Amino acid sequence: MQILLVEDDRSLAQGIKTSLTHEGFTVNHLTHGEQAVRSLKTEFPDMVILDLGLPDIDGNKVLKRVREFNAELPILLLTARATLDDKVKGLDAGADDYLAKPFEMAELLARLRVFERRLSSTKHADLTLGGVSLNLTNLEVTVTDKTIELSRREYMLLKALMENAGRIQTRDSLESKLYSWGEEVASNTIEVHIHHLRKKLPESFIKTVRGVGYIVKTA
Numbered sequence: 001m002q003i004l005l006v007e008d009d010r011s012l013a014q015g016i017k018t019s020l021t022h023e024g025f026t027v028n029h030l031t032h033g034e035q036a037v038r039s040l041k042t043e044f045p046d047m048v049i050l051d052l053g054l055p056d057i058d059g060n061k062v063l064k065r066v067r068e069f070n071a072e073l074p075i076l077l078l079t080a081r082a083t084l085d086d087k088v089k090g091l092d093a094g095a096d097d098y099l100a101k102p103f104e105m106a107e108l109l110a111r112l113r114v115f116e117r118r119l120s121s122t123k124h125a126d127l128t129l130g131g132v133s134l135n136l137t138n139l140e141v142t143v144t145d146k147t148i149e150l151s152r153r154e155y156m157l158l159k160a161l162m163e164n165a166g167r168i169q170t171r172d173s174l175e176s177k178l179y180s181w182g183e184e185v186a187s188n189t190i191e192v193h194i195h196h197l198r199k200k201l202p203e204s205f206i207k208t209v210r211g212v213g214y215i216v217k218t219a
């Protein structure tokens with residue numbers, strides 16, 4: 001699951017990022033509200049963790065502006081203001097959840113897992129194409145009903161390709177789905193993952209579009 005973290009307290013942000021990455025989430029981090037609004041027009045994370053007290057525009061304002069063009073995106077507010085009134089205001093403005101600082105990392109992780117379960121049950125429990133089936137709830141992958149073992153990144157890569165079946169996925173867009181911003185990625189990383197994936201999948205399930213990227217055909 002890809003998460004956008006908007007938090008100006010750098011040490012808190014680093015702590016959150018470390019814990020979440022350890023749990024298998026991909027985290028991109030921004031410190032300002034305007035950056036977040038701009039970024040959410042072109043990037044599509046699975047959810048946002050949004051601090052209310054930001055250096056430029058207030059988190060509540062970010063929330064309102066994002067809701068004007070994206071009503072669905074799950075947003076969890078983080079805040080030092082823990083009064084009931086603030087909480088109601090945040091939820092009324094379109095937040096999905098609310099966590100008061102200071103909080104235990106375990107609680108944040110538990111809340112994120114709730115979102116994750118909700119996402120995978122509302123999206124689609126299964127994704128099946130050409131004998132390959134991804135169970136989005138338990139992350140199991142089967143090929144003609146036999147379970148295969150994939151690394152976390154191989155799974156994310158296969159999921160990105162299958163969710164966009166019939167559409168070419170460029171190496172850059174795949175890379176952005178697998179890695180956080182600023183993470184060191186070797187130039188042939190996607191090729192290497194594809195190479196390993198192919199050995200586990202039916203022949204020519206993933207097609208190369210020379211010089212552009214990869215595609216999984218719909219039929």
Ligand code: CA
Nearest residue numbers: 008051053054
């Ligand atoms: Ca803050």
